[in-house]
Amino acid sequence: MKASKTRTEARHVVEALNTISKGRMVMDWNEITAGANPYVVMKTSNIPGKSVLEIPGLIFGDKHKPVSRIGVGMTLTESVIELASAMKLDLIIVHHPVADAASSGGVPFADYLPLYGLALIEMHEAFHGLHPGLTLLHGHHKLKTDISFGGIPGNVLHKGIALEEVKTTGDILARIDGLMGRDIDLDLLEAERAIRGEATIEEATLANPAQLLSGKLDSAVKHILHFFPHTGFSLEHLELALQMYPETDTIIVSISRVREDHAFVKYAKEKELNFIVGNPHSVEILENGLPLAYALEMLLPEVEIFLLRERITAVPLKEVGHQKMVEYGREMAETHLVSGQPLAVQIN
Numbered sequence: 001m002k003a004s005k006t007r008t009e010a011r012h013v014v015e016a017l018n019t020i021s022k023g024r025m026v027m028d029w030n031e032i033t034a035g036a037n038p039y040v041v042m043k044t045s046n047i048p049g050k051s052v053l054e055i056p057g058l059i060f061g062d063k064h065k066p067v068s069r070i071g072v073g074m075t076l077t078e079s080v081i082e083l084a085s086a087m088k089l090d091l092i093i094v095h096h097p098v099a100d101a102a103s104s105g106g107v108p109f110a111d112y113l114p115l116y117g118l119a120l121i122e123m124h125e126a127f128h129g130l131h132p133g134l135t136l137l138h139g140h141h142k143l144k145t146d147i148s149f150g151g152i153p154g155n156v157l158h159k160g161i162a163l164e165e166v167k168t169t170g171d172i173l174a175r176i177d178g179l180m181g182r183d184i185d186l187d188l189l190e191a192e193r194a195i196r197g198e199a200t201i202e203e204a205t206l207a208n209p210a211q212l213l214s215g216k217l218d219s220a221v222k223h224i225l226h227f228f229p230h231t232g233f234s235l236e237h238l239e240l241a242l243q244m245y246p247e248t249d250t251i252i253v254s255i256s257r258v259r260e261d262h263a264f265v266k267y268a269k270e271k272e273l274n275f276i277v278g279n280p281h282s283v284e285i286l287e288n289g290l291p292l293a294y295a296l297e298m299l300l301p302e303v304e305i306f307l308l309r310e311r312i313t314a315v316p317l318k319e320v321g322h323q324k325m326v327e328y329g330r331e332m333a334e335t336h337l338v339s340g341q342p343l344a345v346q347i348n
Contacts, residue, residue, distance in 0.1 A: 061119025
């Protein structure tokens with residue numbers, strides 16, 4: 001008699017993620033109250049009520065929930081939830097921390113996710129620093145990584161050395177452009193512009209290409225510092241890093257961006273250092289999401305894994321091409337939002 005297949009449950013997915021993260025996942029909620037897991041981190045700008053506690057683990061759902069289809073994404077939004085519903089996924093794993101309402105269309109998880117039978121796991125800081133892919137995409141081997149530089153959790157600094165085939169800043173830019181498939185995204189955008197009749201649509205990944213902000217395209221590259229400005233990395237941190245690694249000739253910032261007039265760039269020019277802005281946050285689904293998805297597939301071969309990639313576009317309001325929706329939007333604005341007419345139902 002053939003043995004029955006053991007079913008995969010949400011708890012098995014957390015166990016797989018714990019293997020992938022080398023023991024960083026919250027396996028027991030007592031870890032939170034005991035302060036035993038350093039990857040449970042409060043993130044706050046000190047705006048009342050807007051902080052979030054990162055908890056790498058099962059955030060919503062029964063740990064014994066059967067799981068056969070998993071979606072791996074970066075940030076939970078109502079669009080991701082609706083796509084997961086349409087695809088009949090059982091569980092979503094997102095990189096970034098989630099919060100009631102902010103990540104679920106303005107409503108609590110408990111009112112939304114059960115409608116679609118969805119469980120939810122987050123990782124974020126528990127996933128950072130586990131693989132060298134992000135640095136390899138940017139043309140260097142990481143020699144050292146500090147995921148709490150300056151004592152700030154999540155403030156990541158990589159010290160790297162250029163790959164053998166990477167000799168100049170131009171090589172880094174060409175490498176990023178080729179590996180990330182920008183030509184495919186450009187073709188897709190041009191087709192969308194033509195189909196929608198909206199010639200000036202912009203798309204998030206293409207609007208933020210890799211750029212050289214200090215140095216020349218033929219400037220030599222060997223010793224690299226790579227960090228992420230949105231993690232709290234300051235000019236003082238950069239000065240300290242350069243004291244620690246005085247051989248540095250090239251600075252790369254990625255995921256988040258800085259502009260030409262930023263203090264980082266001015267400082268790099270003063271020190272005659274190359275300064276490159278690499279991939280934007282909008283392609284982290286490929287940098288971090290794709291390796292995680294393949295690792296899960298290897299550990300849970302009986303489960304189908306899907307990559308959930310959001311595509312964000314922008315178009316000037318005057319160029320919105322779908323005439324029926326233009327008429328709808330104008331009517332709602334003129335009749336109900338601007339005219340001062342009373343609401344159909346007035347709540348006192």
